[in-house]
Amino acid sequence: MLTTNNEFAAAAVRNVLYIWDAQTGSLVNSFDDHFARITALLSVSNSHVNNVISVSLDRTIKVLLIHDVSRSRYCIAQRQKLTENVVLGLWDNRI
Numbered sequence: 001m002l003t004t005n006n007e008f009a010a011a012a013v014r015n016v017l018y019i020w021d022a023q024t025g026s027l028v029n030s031f032d033d034h035f036a037r038i039t040a041l042l043s044v045s046n047s048h049v050n051n052v053i054s055v056s057l058d059r060t061i062k063v064l065l066i067h068d069v070s071r072s073r074y075c076i077a078q079r080q081k082l083t084e085n086v087v088l089g090l091w092d093n094r095i
Helices: 066-071
Strands: 008-013 016-021 027-031 038-045 050-056 060-065 073-078
Touching: 008 038, 008 050, 016 038, 016 050, 050 066, 060 066
Parallel strands: none
Antiparallel strands: 008 016, 016 027, 038 050, 050 060, 060 073
């Protein structure tokens, strides 16, 4: 999966998330924050930040801010049931 602005590439193997620089192909970092297999990845980026959201069989949804990996990992959900996918949408309350 490429981030929205094609700056980074992300892939998951089992419970490890890998991030590469899409221009050079070099590995930027790897993260083993999940305790079970990652089932889905989603890129959420704009001109200032690159985020990757990962969903795992360990019932967590985590957000990784690629540009600030020292303090960039957040667990946004610890679910009772398994989550296999995440879909993001924009809400327009003017409708």
